[in-house]
Amino acid sequence: MKAATNYDRPLFFACALCVVVGVWLRAQALEFPGVFTWDEHHFVENARNYLAHRPDLNDHPPLGKLMMAGALRALGDTAQAWRIVQLCFGLLLIPLVNRVAAWASGDTRVGWLAAAMVSLDGFFIAYSRAALLDGILVCMGVAAVWLACTARRTFQYVLAALVAGSACTVKFSGIAFLAPIVVLVVARRHWRGLLSLSAAPAVYFGWYSLGLWMARQPHSPRAVLTDTFRLYKHHANLTDWTHPYLSHWYEWFLPTHPIVMRSDVTPEGFLRVMSGVGNPALWWLVNVTVVATAISLGIAAWHWFLARPAAEGPAQGNSLRIAFLMLCFVTPILPWIFSNRDSYINHYLPAYVFGVIIAALALGQLFRSRPTTAFVLFLNVMLVGAFYSPVWGQLPITRTAMESRLILKKWR
DSSP states (O other): OHHHHTTHHHHHHHHHHHHHHHHHHHHTTTTOSSSOOTTHHHHHHHHHHHHTTOOOOSSSOSHHHHHHHHHHHHHOSSHHHHHHHHHHHHHHHHHHHHHHHHHHHSOHHHHHHHHHHHHTOHHHHHTTSSSOSHHHHHHHHHHHHHHHHHOOSHHHHHHHHHHHHHHHTTOGGGHHHHHHHHHHHHHHTOHHHHHHTTHHHHHHHHHHHHHHHHTTSOOSHHHHHHHHHHHHHHHHTOOOOOSTTOOOGGGTTTTSOOOEEEEEEOTTSOEEEEEOOOOHHHHHHHHHHHHHHHHHHHHHHHHHHHHOOSSOOHHHHHHHHHHHHHHHHHTTTHHHHSOOOOOOGGGGHHHHHHHHHHHHHHHHHHHHHOHHHHHHHHHHHHHHHHHHGGGTTTOOBOHHHHHHHSOSGGGO
16 A cells, blocks of 8 residues: 555646646637538537527437537637537536546545546547537536435435436437436435436426527427427437448447547648547556456355345445446447447447546556556556547647557548
8 A cells, every 4th residue: 555655646746747738638729620520510500590599400409509509699609619618518527537436436546547537538538629519418427427426415416317407408318327326316215316306307398498499499398398209219210320430339449430520731731630539548448447347346246145245345335336337337338239320439428438437446446456557557548648639639740640640541
């Protein structure tokens, strides 16, 4: 334990450096380019529609676009205003991940590691810099989980439900965050807390009704249900599998189809690229630790079944928290496993954020027994992140430098 403590100062410094660099990569040159890239037009155009009281023609619930409309109203219709909401949620995600990891481990060191790794991962950076919904969804989901994890009173569960319901009004897939929260509340036998989760559908109806009202459409609860089912049927029928960036859920772990959201050439002939590819060192660390954690939990569950302890000990309590994080990792993937719906790698983002937290827990545990090995692994994540940062933050680089990072043709 003393050896691990000796690494606290350099580890904290390294984590703080990751956060500073990650914040800078997210925020710098947010206004570039001044045109729509990737799918930004879907959401900015419909934010404009809300401001003009026209129908929302996009196939997602309204909340994310309503927030973007608020930014356009406050800051003007500029490229920076298109993306400022996503930047705010992308920055907020960093301390939220810190809190969830610290709660699950009871160790502030693990919180530092989780925040640093989320900070310096292009999967999160790219969705903090683009006028899309995924970064908003993930931040709200993690916030809802953190509120539920730390809740002790009924009103705290109400807050968690309000945030989870709001996530569902950004994208339907936000329901994947609500499912583990329900399991958590039931496991705690907090029946008033379970009843308070009814605030989630209530806030969903409220936000959705506001969007319909802004579009000058019928906005009663029945109208909300009708429009919800309309969008659900639309999504259920998206099974063509024709877009080149589409990828099945099992391909996300490799990954085979990260999305290049932007690629511009400067007057000097340099490239400015923004790719959603994650930090490869962290991506594979997540894969390994998720599998290892699943096996470890399976063994622990078997031993518990055989021993049938009379009371919950500290080790069992820690295992339950890790099991809860694994549930948060799995539930966002399940809809894509059991359907033939078109899917992109961004659909992995809500699961991946909990994979990073699980990896931080595993690294924190390794610090207790082999601190040097753990520190070297973390430094490897940092160095790979530094190497890849130009293709996350759209920094000018040569084509050769870009190809040395996006090594597979499918990555470009």
